[in-house]
Amino acid sequence: xxxxxxxxxxxxxxxxxxxxxxxxxxxxxxxxxxxxxxxxxxxxxxxxxxxxxxxxxxxxxxxxxxxxxxxxxxxxxxxxxxxxxxxxxxxxxxxxxxxxxxxxxxxxxxxxxxxxxxxxxxxxxxxxxxxxxxxxxxxxxxxxxxxxxxxxxxxxxxxxxxxxxxxxxxxxxxxxxxxxxxxxxxxxxxxxxxxxxxxxxxxxxxxxxxxxxxxxxxxxxxxxxxxxxxxxxxxxxxxxxxxxxxxxxxxxxxxxxxxxxxxxxxxxxxxxxxxxxxxxxxxxxxxxxxxxxxxxxxxxxxxxxxxxxxxxxxxxxxxxxxxxxxxxxxxxxxxxx
Numbered sequence: 001x002x003x004x005x006x007x008x009x010x011x012x013x014x015x016x017x018x019x020x021x022x023x024x025x026x027x028x029x030x031x032x033x034x035x036x037x038x039x040x041x042x043x044x045x046x047x048x049x050x051x052x053x054x055x056x057x058x059x060x061x062x063x064x065x066x067x068x069x070x071x072x073x074x075x076x077x078x079x080x081x082x083x084x085x086x087x088x089x090x091x092x093x094x095x096x097x098x099x100x101x102x103x104x105x106x107x108x109x110x111x112x113x114x115x116x117x118x119x120x121x122x123x124x125x126x127x128x129x130x131x132x133x134x135x136x137x138x139x140x141x142x143x144x145x146x147x148x149x150x151x152x153x154x155x156x157x158x159x160x161x162x163x164x165x166x167x168x169x170x171x172x173x174x175x176x177x178x179x180x181x182x183x184x185x186x187x188x189x190x191x192x193x194x195x196x197x198x199x200x201x202x203x204x205x206x207x208x209x210x211x212x213x214x215x216x217x218x219x220x221x222x223x224x225x226x227x228x229x230x231x232x233x234x235x236x237x238x239x240x241x242x243x244x245x246x247x248x249x250x251x252x253x254x255x256x257x258x259x260x261x262x263x264x265x266x267x268x269x270x271x272x273x274x275x276x277x278x279x280x281x282x283x284x285x286x287x288x289x290x291x292x293x294x295x296x297x298x299x300x301x302x303x304x305x306x307x308x309x310x311x312x313x314x315x316x317x318x319x320x321x322x323x324x325x326x327x328x329x330x331x332x333x334x335x336x337x
Contacts, residue, residue: 019325022316024279025263029308032259032301033252034294040182040200040249042241045233046148046174050075051166053141056083058161065155069146069172076157076169078142087135090128097121097128150174151239175243178236180212182249183227191253192217198232202247210234210241214251259293260302266312267292267300276306277313277320279328285313285320 056078063075104121107113153171157163180200184192196214212234221228230251234241266276267290278286290305306312311328313320320326 019283019327020285020316020319021329022277022279022285022313022320022326024311024328025266025314027302027306027308027310027312028261028299029258030261031255031257032261032294032296033256034254036184036188036251036253038182038184038249038251040180040198040232040247042202042234042243042245042247043179043181044173044175044243045177045179046150046172047243048147048172050144050169050172052076052078052144052163052169053165054078054138055164056080056142056162058157058159058163061155061157061159063152063155063170065152065170067152069150069152071146071148073146074143075146075152076144078144078163080139080142083135083139083142087132087139090132090135094125094128094132097125101125144169146172148172148174173243175239175241176236177212177233178241178243180232180234180247180249182230182232182251183222183225184230184251186221186226186228188253189221189228192228192230197252198234198249199252200234200247200249202241202245204245205240208240210236210247256294256301260306260308261296261299262302262306262312263314264295264298264300265314266317268317276302277317278306279311279313279326283326283328285317285322285324285326287322 058076059079060077061075062073062077063069069075101121101124104113104118108115108118150172151174153173155170157167157169163169180198192214194214194217198212198214199209200212201209212232214230214232216231218229262276268275268277273289274292275287275289278288280286288305288310291303293301293303295301313326316326
């Protein structure tokens with residue numbers, strides 16, 4: 001341990017004394033983030049109740065509850081015997097109407113029929129064509145398909161059951177990606193923007209953190225809560241996250257690269273002044289007034305008063321005065337006790 005050999009004070013300097021053992025740490029230069037702690041709820045990316053657009057008897061159910069479906073996949077078919085017969089009848093009427101129209105067009109040119117008779121054949125042709133298209137659509141509606149990729153919910157009907165128009169048959173949800181909805185207090189509106197990153201943890205997976213990105217910020221502030229609704233999208237390829245889950249969410253509103261960071265234990269607050277003790281090249285303690293920035297986990301960002309080459313005292317500064325000799329300890333000091 002280093003110490004002075006004289007008990008006399010030097011002019012303009014501190015008294016000679018034993019060097020004080022202190023623990024030092026370097027000023028680190030790293031990326032820091034400003035985060036807001038919030039609560040988020042999860043919602044499906046897409047969700048639809050599958051309903052029938054026509055009444056009829058269910059002929060076949062082609063899905064399993066909880067199974068997956070691809071866009072356009074046939075899920076339910078209705079008995080279409082009557083629908084096919086109606087379509088055949090409509091197509092026959094349409095064929096006759098088209099023949100009459102074509103024949104009357106020729107007769108009109110030879111002044112054999114009146115324009116009124118020709119116009120009537122045109123009207124009958126248009127009506128028959130529209131009716132045929134309607135019958136074709138009804139036949140198509142007898143086959144209920146998945147409108148998007150997703151997971152199928154509870155089956156609410158059975159084969160042979162007669163269903164009405166608008167009756168819910170099952171639910172189809174898409175949960176990859178999954179959405180997170182959360183409210184942000186009005187005071188943070190100025191720092192909100194799309195593309196900001198979020199992380200969320202849920203009770204079901206205590207050892208996992210899921211990450212996403214903000215894609216929507218409501219243009220309105222709630223008059224009752226004074227919050228703004230924000231939505232983020234989260235990758236959910238393995239389906240771990242489910243709609244309806246709640247979680248602790250962190251919204252990253254600012255990222256600073258090459259920020260100067262020191263351990264929280266190095267910071268001393270006296271009244272309205274924040275200061276730290278540093279060790280200079282002569283191993284003497286010096287005091288610096290600093291301007292703190294973001295508070296981190298066990299660390300503090302320093303905006304002014306230090307540079308990346310400084311060493312700060314994290315333990316032992318209670319016994320110091322400016323210019324006191326110190327004995328730096330710890331890995332960063334290059335020495336050990």
